[in-house]
Amino acid sequence: MNTLAGPTPPPDTVLEDIEVELFVRALKLRYGYDFSQYAPASLKRRVLQLVQAQHADTVSAITARLLHEPDFLPVVLEGLSVPVSEMFRDPDVFRALREQVFPVLASYPQINIWQAGCAHGQEVYSLAILLEEAGLYERSQIYATDFNESALNQAQEGIYPARDAQLWSRNYLAAGGSHSLADYYSARYELIKLDQRLRRNVIFANHNLVTDEVFCEAHLVLCRNVLIYFSDPLQDRTLGLFRDSLVRGGFLCLGTRESLAFAPSAVDFTPMNAALRIYRLESRNGGGG
Amino acid sequence: MNSPQAIVIGCSAGGLNALETLFAGLDRALPQPIAVCCHTGSATVDLMCELLGQHATLRVVEARERASLEGGVIHIAPSGYHLLVEASHRFALSVDERVSFARPSIDVLFDSAAEAYRDGLIGVLLTGANRDGAEGVARIRHCGGVAIVQDPADAAVPVMPQAALELAGADHCLPLAAIAPLLNRLCLT
Numbered sequence: 001m002n003t004l005a006g007p008t009p010p011p012d013t014v015l016e017d018i019e020v021e022l023f024v025r026a027l028k029l030r031y032g033y034d035f036s037q038y039a040p041a042s043l044k045r046r047v048l049q050l051v052q053a054q055h056a057d058t059v060s061a062i063t064a065r066l067l068h069e070p071d072f073l074p075v076v077l078e079g080l081s082v083p084v085s086e087m088f089r090d091p092d093v094f095r096a097l098r099e100q101v102f103p104v105l106a107s108y109p110q111i112n113i114w115q116a117g118c119a120h121g122q123e124v125y126s127l128a129i130l131l132e133e134a135g136l137y138e139r140s141q142i143y144a145t146d147f148n149e150s151a152l153n154q155a156q157e158g159i160y161p162a163r164d165a166q167l168w169s170r171n172y173l174a175a176g177g178s179h180s181l182a183d184y185y186s187a188r189y190e191l192i193k194l195d196q197r198l199r200r201n202v203i204f205a206n207h208n209l210v211t212d213e214v215f216c217e218a219h220l221v222l223c224r225n226v227l228i229y230f231s232d233p234l235q236d237r238t239l240g241l242f243r244d245s246l247v248r249g250g251f252l253c254l255g256t257r258e259s260l261a262f263a264p265s266a267v268d269f270t271p272m273n274a275a276l277r278i279y280r281l282e283s284r285n286g287g288g289g
Numbered sequence: 290m291n292s293p294q295a296i297v298i299g300c301s302a303g304g305l306n307a308l309e310t311l312f313a314g315l316d317r318a319l320p321q322p323i324a325v326c327c328h329t330g331s332a333t334v335d336l337m338c339e340l341l342g343q344h345a346t347l348r349v350v351e352a353r354e355r356a357s358l359e360g361g362v363i364h365i366a367p368s369g370y371h372l373l374v375e376a377s378h379r380f381a382l383s384v385d386e387r388v389s390f391a392r393p394s395i396d397v398l399f400d401s402a403a404e405a406y407r408d409g410l411i412g413v414l415l416t417g418a419n420r421d422g423a424e425g426v427a428r429i430r431h432c433g434g435v436a437i438v439q440d441p442a443d444a445a446v447p448v449m450p451q452a453a454l455e456l457a458g459a460d461h462c463l464p465l466a467a468i469a470p471l472l473n474r475l476c477l478t
Contacts, residue, residue, distance in 0.1 A: 013403075013404050013431075013432060039373075039375065039381045040375060040376065041373040041374065041375050041376075041381050041401040041404075041405075042371075042373060042381060042383045042385065045373075045383075045385065045397070045400070045401075046385070082385050082386060084384050084385060084386055085384070225382075225384045228354060228370075228381065228382045228383060228384070229383065232355070255384075257353075257354055257367050257370055257382055258354055259353055259354040259355045259356065261355060261356070262355050
C-alpha cells in the first residue's frame with residue numbers, strides 16, 4: 001500500500017455538497033434562517049448561482065462573507081428565494097377561485113385570505129382584482145407574507161417590467177377578467193405600476209413558513225409553487241400550519257403540479273378541484289358539520 | 290461507467306418527431322427509468338404524452354412532483370417547470386428563472402440527474418435550436434456518466450447537438466436511428 005499518496009480528492013460536485021451544507025449551517029447559526037429542510041437539488045442550484053453572481057470562486061467564499069458581513073444577508077436571502085411569478089399565472093386556477101370558491105367566501109361577513117410566500121406580489125394583485133370584480137374586496141383582508149424583506153418591499157410597490165404586461169393581460173382575460181388589465185395599472189417607460197388602491201386591504205408582513213407559527217384565521221390560503229422547494233417533512237409542517245390557520249371548510253390553493261402524496265397532514269384536506277389543486281379543510285372532529 | 294441506472298433525454302425544436310422515432314425503437318424490457326425534457330410552447334404536456342405513447346414501447350407519463358423515477362417508464366417534464374432529480378432518485382420541480390431561455394431546461398435536468406446517478410447515468414441530447422443541454426452534457430460526463438449526442442448532420446435542427454459537442458464532446462455521436470439500438474445494448478447487458 002502506498003502510504004505516500006494523499007487521499008483521493010473527492011469529485012468537485014461532492015465537495016460542493018459539503019460546502020453547501022456548511023453554508024446552510026452558517027446561515028442558520030448566524031442569522032436564524034433555516035434552509036436545511038429545503039429540497040436539496042434546487043437549493044444547491046440557487047447557492048451556486050449566488051456564487052456566480054457574486055463572482056466568487058467557491059461556496060466557501062460566500063459563506064465567509066455571510067458570516068462576517070451582515071449587509072450581505074439580504075443579498076443571500078434574495079438569491080435563495082428567487083421569486084418568479086406572473087399575474088394570473090395558470091388562469092384556470094383564478095377562474096376556478098372566482099367561480100367555485102368566491103361564492104362560498106361571499107357567505108362570510110369578513111373574508112380573510114392568507115397569501116403565503118407572496119414574493120414580488122403578482123398574485124396578491126391578481127387576487128385583489130378578482131375580489132374587486134366579484135364585489136367582495138371591501139370586506140376582504142389579504143395577508144401577504146414572505147420571509148424575504150426586499151421581495152415584500154417590491155410587492156408593496158407593485159412595479160413590474162412592462163414587457164410582462166402582454167402575457168399578464170392574456171392571463172387576466174383567460175381567468176375571466178371582466179375589464180382590461182390595463183385599467184389596473186399605469187405604464188411609464190419600461191415599467192408598469194399597479195393601482196395602489198388595490199392594496200388598500202392588503203397587509204404585507206414578514207413571516208417565515210419554516211420557523212413562524214399561525215397568525216390569522218383564514219378562509220382561503222393561497223400558497224402556489226412554494227412548497228415545491230420544501231422537503232417532505234417541511235411540506236408537511238407547513239400544511240399543518242395552513243390547517244391550523246383555516247376555518248372549518250376553508251380553502252387551500254396550491255400550485256397545479258404539487259403533490260401531497262408524501263404529506264400525512266394532507267388527510268385533513270379534501271380535493272375540491274383536484275386538477276387545479278384546490279382543497280377544502282375537513283371538519284376537525286368529523287362531527288361538526 | 291457502472292451499469293446504467295437511469296436515462297435522461299433532452300430536445301427542443303424538432304424534438305417531438307425525434308422522440309417518436311427513439312421511443313419506438315426502445316426495447317420494452319428496458320428496466321431503467323427515463324426522464325425527458327422537451328421544450329414545448331403548450332401549457333400542458335398531456336397531448337405530448339398521448340402522442341408519444343401511441344408509438345412508444347414503454348409507458349409515457351408526465352413526471353410528478355416528489356414521485357420516484359419508475360423503471361421502464363418514460364417521464365416527461367411538465368410544461369412551465371424545471372424538472373430535477375434528487376439524490377433520493379425522486380423528482381422535484383422548480384419555477385426558478387428560465388435557463389437558456391427555457392423552463393423546463395435540459396441543463397437543469399441533466400445537472401441534477403448527473404449528481405444523483407453519477408456514473409450510472411446515460412444522457413441523450415437530440416435536435417434543437419438553442420444551447421440548452423450543452424452544460425448538462427458536460428456535467429454528465431464530468432460525473433462519469435455516458436453522453437450520447439445526435440449527429441448534428443442528422444438532426445432536424447443541428448444547433449443544440451452541435452453546441453454540446455463543442456462544449457463537452459460526447460461518448461457517442463450517432464444518427465437518430467442508431468440511438469435506440471445503442472441504448473438497448475447499453476441498458477440490457
